[in-house]
Amino acid sequence: MTSDDPADRFAGRSSTDTTDDGGAAMADRTVGDPTADADPADTVIETTDLSVYYDDVQALDDVSMSIPERRVTALIGPSGCGKSTYLRCINRMNDLIDAARVEGDLSFRGKNVYDDDVDPVALRRKIGMVFQHPNPFPKSIYDNVAYGLRIQDRTENLDEAVEQALRRAALWEEVEDQLDASALELSGGQQQRLCIARAIAVDPDVILMDEPASALDPIATAKIEDLIEELAEEYTVVIVTHNMQQAARISDRTAVFLTGGELVEYDDTDTIFENPESQRVEDYITGKFG
Numbered sequence: 701m702t703s704d705d706p707a708d709r710f711a712g713r714s715s716t717d718t719t720d721d722g723g724a725a726m727a728d729r730t731v732g733d734p735t736a737d738a739d740p741a742d743t744v745i746e747t748t749d750l751s752v753y754y755d756d757v758q759a760l761d762d763v764s765m766s767i768p769e770r771r772v773t774a775l776i777g778p779s780g781c782g783k784s785t786y787l788r789c790i791n792r793m794n795d796l797i798d799a800a801r802v803e804g805d806l807s808f809r810g811k812n813v814y815d816d817d818v819d820p821v822a823l824r825r826k827i828g829m830v831f832q833h834p835n836p837f838p839k840s841i842y843d844n845v846a847y848g849l850r851i852q853d854r855t856e857n858l859d860e861a862v863e864q865a866l867r868r869a870a871l872w873e874e875v876e877d878q879l880d881a882s883a884l885e886l887s888g889g890q891q892q893r894l895c896i897a898r899a900i901a902v903d904p905d906v907i908l909m910d911e912p913a914s915a916l917d918p919i920a921t922a923k924i925e926d927l928i929e930e931l932a933e934e935y936t937v938v939i940v941t942h943n944m945q946q947a948a949r950i951s952d953r954t955a956v957f958l959t960g961g962e963l964v965e966y967d968d969t970d971t972i973f974e975n976p977e978s979q980r981v982e983d984y985i986t987g988k989f990g
């Protein structure tokens with residue numbers, strides 16, 4: 701019998717060789733109560749004592765947190781506190797950095813993504829990523845979105861899949877008459893939505909976003925923010941942002957990292973911004989440092 705567990709599709713394992721509690725057993729070891737308003741089974745990503753080093757520099761220090769399904773989780777904190785490092789651990793993009801060393805456990809739907817039997821390429825199909833600067837391929841709009849599907853030989857109903865991804869990325873109406881035009885002719889905001897369409901075309905479970913709007917003007921930023929909120933109806937979204945107002949506007953949960961790669965507080969976004977537990981977090985969000 702084939703398992704429906706998304707994690708099976710990146711690890712090539714049987715449905716019986718890991719726990720099926722979605723990592724809930726570890727929830728009591730996390731900062732705050734990450735699943736206060738949700739069933740613990742809704743945890744998609746569970747980090748336990750995650751530390752990352754670049755050679756001798758420690759970028760993350762024993763980070764434990766659970767990321768809930770179909771919510772927007774924002775990672776905020778001053779420059780260099782490890783937000784991007786944490787994000788890149790989730791889909792093993794840090795594998796591409798020779799100096800990076802990861803310790804601890806990071807599970808995606810109950811399976812440690814650093815286990816030997818995990819294929820990072822397959823993992824990245826389930827956990828897509830959108831970067832700070834839009835990076836469409838120098839190809840047509842259509843070919844950008846179709847790219848991942850073609851690589852996977854999923855070319856049946858390709859036109860329909862491309863249209864659906866562009867619709868979900870709120871770009872279809874702007875590009876439906878110019879699908880063969882170069883993606884590089886689009887505006888920066890459109891290019892970023894195209895990159896989001898490219899990421900969702902392969903049907904991921906999680907979308908990681910590293911400051912996806914920081915290179916965009918306010919109107920394009922507003923569109924991306926609206927889109928992120930819509931995407932969370934279907935996907936789990938984790939976003940790094942320097943913009944605290946943006947985190948407050950669009951996220952459900954907020955994790956505050958401070959210097960040294962320490963996760964200082966993680967809670968509902970309203971609590972973080974209105975009633976943080978830690979004085980250091982209050983000082984940071986009120987602009988006293990950072």
Ligand SMILES: Nc1ncnc2c1ncn2[C@@H]1O[C@H](COP(=O)(O)OP(=O)(O)OP(=O)(O)O)[C@@H](O)[C@H]1O
Pocket residue numbers: 754757758759777778779780781782783784785786797799942
């Ligand atoms: N490829 C790398 N090689 C060596 N050190 C790195 C590398 N990437 C990050 N670092 C170091 O790791 C620490 C955390 O960096 P990271 O980029 O994760 O922080 P950040 O919070 O995302 O910062 P920013 O908000 O400025 O993007 C910093 O001290 C940084 O210099």
